Amino acid sequence: MKLETHGVTKRYGAHAALDGASFATGDEARVIALLGPSGGGKSTLLRVLGSLLVPDDGHVSLDARVLPHDEEGALKERRGNGFVFQGYNLFPHLTALQNIALPLREVHGMAETQATQRALELLHRLGLAGHEHKRPSQLSGGQQQRAAIARALAPKPRLLLLDEPTSALDPVMTGEVLDVIRELAEAGQSIILATHEISFARKVADWVVFLAAGKVEESSAAGEFFTRPKTELAQQYLEGLSKYR
Amino acid sequence: MLGLFALAAACFYGVFSAVEYPWNWSGVWKYRQQFLNGWLTTMALSLVAMIVSVASGFLLMLGRRARWLPVRMGCGSVVEVVRGSPLLVQLLIGHYIIAQAMHIDHPLFTGIVLLGCFEGAYLAEIFRGAVESISASQLEAARAVGFSKAQTYRFVIIPQALRRALPGTTGQLVSLIKDSSLLSVIGIEELVQKVKIMNAANFAPLEGYLPLALAYLVVTLPLSHLARRLEGRFAYET
Numbered sequence: 001m002k003l004e005t006h007g008v009t010k011r012y013g014a015h016a017a018l019d020g021a022s023f024a025t026g027d028e029a030r031v032i033a034l035l036g037p038s039g040g041g042k043s044t045l046l047r048v049l050g051s052l053l054v055p056d057d058g059h060v061s062l063d064a065r066v067l068p069h070d071e072e073g074a075l076k077e078r079r080g081n082g083f084v085f086q087g088y089n090l091f092p093h094l095t096a097l098q099n100i101a102l103p104l105r106e107v108h109g110m111a112e113t114q115a116t117q118r119a120l121e122l123l124h125r126l127g128l129a130g131h132e133h134k135r136p137s138q139l140s141g142g143q144q145q146r147a148a149i150a151r152a153l154a155p156k157p158r159l160l161l162l163d164e165p166t167s168a169l170d171p172v173m174t175g176e177v178l179d180v181i182r183e184l185a186e187a188g189q190s191i192i193l194a195t196h197e198i199s200f201a202r203k204v205a206d207w208v209v210f211l212a213a214g215k216v217e218e219s220s221a222a223g224e225f226f227t228r229p230k231t232e233l234a235q236q237y238l239e240g241l242s243k244y245r
Numbered sequence: 246m247l248g249l250f251a252l253a254a255a256c257f258y259g260v261f262s263a264v265e266y267p268w269n270w271s272g273v274w275k276y277r278q279q280f281l282n283g284w285l286t287t288m289a290l291s292l293v294a295m296i297v298s299v300a301s302g303f304l305l306m307l308g309r310r311a312r313w314l315p316v317r318m319g320c321g322s323v324v325e326v327v328r329g330s331p332l333l334v335q336l337l338i339g340h341y342i343i344a345q346a347m348h349i350d351h352p353l354f355t356g357i358v359l360l361g362c363f364e365g366a367y368l369a370e371i372f373r374g375a376v377e378s379i380s381a382s383q384l385e386a387a388r389a390v391g392f393s394k395a396q397t398y399r400f401v402i403i404p405q406a407l408r409r410a411l412p413g414t415t416g417q418l419v420s421l422i423k424d425s426s427l428l429s430v431i432g433i434e435e436l437v438q439k440v441k442i443m444n445a446a447n448f449a450p451l452e453g454y455l456p457l458a459l460a461y462l463v464v465t466l467p468l469s470h471l472a473r474r475l476e477g478r479f480a481y482e483t
Contacts, residue, residue, distance in 0.1 A: 083389035085386070093408075102400060107391040108391075
């Protein structure tokens with residue numbers, strides 16, 4: 001896919017989380033990593049790219065198609081995407097199975113039996129066999145995040161968007177979740193990933209967008225970004241993060 | 246529970262003996278059929294008023310969260326005025342002025358609507374508190390899986406808010422049953438009115454009120470118990 005933004009701005013009161021962010025990926029980008037310091041606008045940009053938020057100014061285009069800004073158009077767009085959040089955000093009153101099957105039935109119009117079957121298939125694939133009927137509070141963080149990934153993948157999204165999916169997990173669980181994401185990337189899923197795990201980003205990403213203070217500082221092919229970052233800010237960021245890993 | 250009840254009964258008996266109250270139970274027994282009729286009226290009208298109160302409470306809650314400012318302000322004012330003024334005044338003005346002006350002459354109908362709306366105003370705030378306690382991340386998750394606004398209410402907000410609203414709602418419904426006694430002022434012969442008539446006829450100032458309290462407790466205690474069991478059923482950790 002080719003993903004472009006032009007002057008995307010998103011304000012919260014007086015604070016601009018995104019302040020005229022513009023970039024364009026190559027034509028064949030498939031796994032895009034959003035990197036940069038905390039508070040730089042990664043999460044907001046990820047939401048705008050997935051139509052979960054509509055920008056106050058500017059626009060996003062995906063393969064030369066401009067994403068709609070009206071509520072109905074954005075909803076339609078969102079329904080084609082899958083989201084995974086830092087805090088998992090599963091529905092606490094539903095079991096793992098119901099968390100996945102309910103949107104399939106109600107949003108994507110799937111019949112009950114097919115929705116259940118699809119949910120079971122994904123839970124098994126992500127190593128959650130035996131946990132189908134547990135509520136989120138009965139699952140570990142890593143299991144909850146894998147269930148959340150299963151929920152996002154269930155309707156076969158065009159684009160899977162992950163917002164710091166491992167930031168709330170311990171190293172072992174982080175490994176579990178990263179393994180899943182890597183498998184998906186290798187299986188050909190289009191992914192946008194906001195993360196601080198740069199060694200992981202180096203392994204799976206083919207394009208990197210580097211953000212700081214609401215602006216895109218750098219946008220380049222992953223190989224190039226990790227070997228020859230153009231801006232000093234990106235250099236410092238990479239050095240700082242690789243110091244202890 | 247039973248021990249407590251026995252203790253309370255003993256205390257009660259002691260207090261009444263201390264003031265040498267002259268008991269006269271024969272008159273009460275003579276009016277048992279009237280008493281039963283009053284109880285049935287109270288229960289039937291309370292049940293209908295509960296349905297009215299939950300429905301009006303839900304609508305007022307939605308109105309207070311509406312996007313359109315006039316709707317929000319209108320519903321907010323209704324809630325504040327209804328909660329802030331005595332039910333007695335609302336019943337008198339509602340029945341003798343507003344209902345008359347609209348040519349409605351069914352005190353039972355007017356009474357049920359007014360009582361339902363009165364408790365509905367309280368329920369609206371209980372519901373609103375519960376709905377607004379659902380975290381922003383849950384609402385974002387609902388948007389992310391593609392739920393529309395109506396679907397978000399149906400599948401995410403209401404099931405979670407229900408559990409949080411349950412204790413407050415039960416209390417309010419118990420209040421509703423007791424508040425229904427005020428409907429006697431617009432000429433409805435519910436339980437309290439029957440007891441007043443009975444006491445007056447027997448020259449017995451208090452006898453009727455003890456079975457009256459029991460007649461309310463017989464319903465309100467099981468209602469509270471049922472609510473606690475429901476809370477248990479909805480319980481899950483967040």
